[in-house]
Amino acid sequence: MSYKVVIPTAGAGNMAGPMSGQINPALAGIGNKPVISYIIEQFPKDASFVIILGYKEDQVRDYLTMAHEDTKFEFRTVDRFEGEGAGLGRTLLCCEDLLQEPFIFCSDDTIVESKIPLPDHNWMGYMDGGETDQYRCIQLDSSDNVSEITAKGAKGENFLPYIGLAGIKDYKTFWESMKTGAPEIGESIGLRALIPSGVKGHYFNWSDTGNEKSFEDAKKTLAFDAPVILEKPDEAIWFVNGKVIKFSLDENFIKNRAERAKNLQPYVPEILASSKNMYMYAMIQGREMSRVANPAMFYNFLEYMKGFWTVHKLDAAQMQNFKKGVHKFYRDKTIDRVNQYFTRFEENDEADEINGRTCPKLMDILKKVDWDWLAEGVPVRFHGDLHFENMLITEDSKRPFILLDWRQDFAGDLSTGDIYYDLAKLAHGLIISHQLIHQELFSIDKEGAVITYDFLRKHSQIECLDILEEWTLAQGYSHEKTMIITALIFLNIAALHTYPYSRLLFYLGKNMLWQYLQAKE
Numbered sequence: 001m002s003y004k005v006v007i008p009t010a011g012a013g014n015m016a017g018p019m020s021g022q023i024n025p026a027l028a029g030i031g032n033k034p035v036i037s038y039i040i041e042q043f044p045k046d047a048s049f050v051i052i053l054g055y056k057e058d059q060v061r062d063y064l065t066m067a068h069e070d071t072k073f074e075f076r077t078v079d080r081f082e083g084e085g086a087g088l089g090r091t092l093l094c095c096e097d098l099l100q101e102p103f104i105f106c107s108d109d110t111i112v113e114s115k116i117p118l119p120d121h122n123w124m125g126y127m128d129g130g131e132t133d134q135y136r137c138i139q140l141d142s143s144d145n146v147s148e149i150t151a152k153g154a155k156g157e158n159f160l161p162y163i164g165l166a167g168i169k170d171y172k173t174f175w176e177s178m179k180t181g182a183p184e185i186g187e188s189i190g191l192r193a194l195i196p197s198g199v200k201g202h203y204f205n206w207s208d209t210g211n212e213k214s215f216e217d218a219k220k221t222l223a224f225d226a227p228v229i230l231e232k233p234d235e236a237i238w239f240v241n242g243k244v245i246k247f248s249l250d251e252n253f254i255k256n257r258a259e260r261a262k263n264l265q266p267y268v269p270e271i272l273a274s275s276k277n278m279y280m281y282a283m284i285q286g287r288e289m290s291r292v293a294n295p296a297m298f299y300n301f302l303e304y305m306k307g308f309w310t311v312h313k314l315d316a317a318q319m320q321n322f323k324k325g326v327h328k329f330y331r332d333k334t335i336d337r338v339n340q341y342f343t344r345f346e347e348n349d350e351a352d353e354i355n356g357r358t359c360p361k362l363m364d365i366l367k368k369v370d371w372d373w374l375a376e377g378v379p380v381r382f383h384g385d386l387h388f389e390n391m392l393i394t395e396d397s398k399r400p401f402i403l404l405d406w407r408q409d410f411a412g413d414l415s416t417g418d419i420y421y422d423l424a425k426l427a428h429g430l431i432i433s434h435q436l437i438h439q440e441l442f443s444i445d446k447e448g449a450v451i452t453y454d455f456l457r458k459h460s461q462i463e464c465l466d467i468l469e470e471w472t473l474a475q476g477y478s479h480e481k482t483m484i485i486t487a488l489i490f491l492n493i494a495a496l497h498t499y500p501y502s503r504l505l506f507y508l509g510k511n512m513l514w515q516y517l518q519a520k521e
Contacts, residue, residue: 001118002046004103007039010054010081010091013109013210022234022249024056026108027063028209030219032239035209036060038111038222040068043104048072050098052091054081062275063247067240074098087184096175103171105187107164109210111218114203117167123200124149124191125165134211135161136188138201146199149192162188163206170194232496237405239283244269246405247278254279256408263381263415267308267403284402286392290435293388298464301391302471304401312379312416319379325411326418327375331366334488338362340495341506352449354511362491365514374420374481382410382417387429388461423472424485430465431486432508433458437501444504451507480520487513 013025026036040049051073053060061075076095080086092105102119110125117123124146126138137159139148150159166187168174177193191199207218236247248254258274261281269281289301314322342349349361359365383390384407392402410417432455436442442455469479490509494502 001120002044002048003119004048004050004099004101005043005106006050006052006092006095006099006103007036007106007108008052008088008091009036009060009108010052010057010078011088012055012082023236023247024059025210026060027236027247028215029236029238030209030215030222032237034063034067034238034240035111036064036108037067037238037240039106039108040064040071042112042116045071048074050074050076050095050103052095053077054091058275059247059277062278063238063245066245066273066275066278066280067238067243085183087182088186089178089181089189090183092187092190093175093178096178099171099175101171102167102169105164105166105168107210109208110164111207111209111222112163112165112204113207114205116165117202119167119169121167121200122169122191122194122198123167123202125163125202125204125206126160127163127206128160128203132159132161135163138162140201144201146191146195146201149188149195160201163204163208165204166191168194170197173197233498234496242283243272243280244283244404245278245280249277251276253408256414257406260406260408260414264383264403264406266399267383267401268406269402269404284392284394284404286394286402288389289391289393289401290388290429290433292393293464294460295463295467297393298467299471301401302468308383308403309380309419309422312381314379314416322377322379322413322416323375325413326377327371329411329418329421330374330485330488331369331371334492335363335366337492337495338366341491341502344495345499345502350449352451354451354507354514355453357511357515359510359514362510365510365517368517369484369513374485377418377420378477379416380419380422381415382419383407383422384410384417384425386422386425387434389429389434420477420481420485423468423477423482424489426468427465427482427486428489430461430468431457432490432505433461442501442504444500444507446503446507453504453507455504480516484513484516484520487516 009024009026027034030038049071051060051064053075054077057077064073076098078091078094080090104116104119112125124138132155133153136152137150137154138146139158140160141147149162173193174190178190181189207221208214209218234249238245238247246257254274254277258271258279261268261271269284271279271281273280349363351360383403385405390404392404394400394402410421436456444453445451472479472482487509490505490512494506494509497505
């Protein structure tokens with residue numbers, strides 16, 4: 001029996017996570033996959049879906065059509081999803097004409113592990129035990145038939161939390177009853193009308209993603225073996241159905257990423273589809289460099305990258321513009337990002353002691369940087385975020401390495417960047433391991449003006465950093481310049497990550513920059 005499933009995604013909800021308030025809650029990520037994909041995958045492949053849109057509707061529509069291109073969707077936008085007169089009742093009624101047959105209702109924050117019954121009888125899903133205060137509950141009779149559906153917050157003996165998942169066979173009765181209720185009341189009005197004709201209770205092992213605590217619990221249950229990708233407040237990357245989908249709140253970010261991919265072939269995957277906030281490419285079979293790297297492999301990678309880092313021949317005017325762009329990228333962007341950090345984390349620029357080293361205020365340190373010297377870069381085709389988590393090792397002798405998650409531009413330029421930035425990005429990833437940070441194998445303590453930090457490093461990556469220095473010098477490049485830019489990178493990315501990792505990045509960058517500037521003197 002094929003059937004329809006209705007999933008309302010119109011509300012803004014109370015999403016947890018770093019992108020709360022900026023992304024539709026159905027796209028909240030659990031283990032690099034949005035909640036709504038978990039929901040769709042718990043139904044048979046021949047099921048079709050009625051998706052009710054509202055808040056950030058383009059995000060939901062674009063994602064589903066990319067990630068689940070073989071699934072049948074019918075999209076319907078509700079005329080009002082917030083404010084007076086809005087509510088789940090109004091949302092459901094907007095698609096009554098699409099559901100004139102037995103169907104299943106599933107909220108956009110309900111993930112279950114057991115098999116879902118057909119809508120060949122009326123039923124409601126419940127969880128046995130747990131807190132009931134924030135949920136609507138049901139009571140069952142001795143035959144597991146629903147005898148009562150309570151209001152949210154009701155307390156009583158043998159109350160079982162209703163999980164927002166229900167099969168509706170008697171759809172005509174359901175819709176007639178829905179029309180009698182207030183718009184803010186949801187499917188429970190229609191379900192109550194089905195009790196006289198029989199509604200079975202079905203137990204499920206349930207993961208609720210609708211509040212912060214349960215969302216975090218769901219991540220621990222469902223995403224224990226997910227790839228290590230550190231959260232950012234404005235970006236996400238999802239792995240679904242053999243595809244990789246990159247999401248960003250910044251539309252220019254996505255547009256430029258997709259455009260740059262054309263110029264980075266064959267070193268990066270081909271973009272298969274893109275929209276305002278996301279682009280997609282096929283998942284590449286390979287091993288993450290971060291898991292298997294050794295000095296010999298890393299040296300081979302650097303030699304391979306000689307073909308990627310094509311030096312661009314610029315005339316005098318173009319070179320002058322390039323240097324201006326490099327100067328702006330290193331100096332101005334660093335100052336902007338540092339100020340973002342101070343604002344976001346409510347910290348002040350102070351002189352302090354970092355791991356025993358006395359450091360002036362950061363702005364005073366930045367004044368000592370020879371920005372004109374840093375701006376004397378080497379114009380090349382660039383990647384822009386070159387670290388081990390963004391490299392795959394393949395079995396293809398012609399493409400032994402695939403580069404992922406490239407930067408969208410370099411100081412506004414989509415084709416030309418500074419090779420030193422790529423070298424510094426490599427160095428920053430060899431100093432800080434995302435895998436170990438994800439395991440919280442670091443510490444950062446701040447007591448007044450005294451800061452102490454420490455973090456675990458992989459021995460193989462320490463060796464690779466030595467290889468990078470040797471290779472850089474052999475090519476005639478400056479290792480000193482690479483490491484100063486590496487320190488600037490730590491300062492730049494501190495504002496983009498979440499606390500306490502953000503604080504580690506900031507003080508590591510400040511300490512490292514002061515160390516190299518003192519050595520340079």
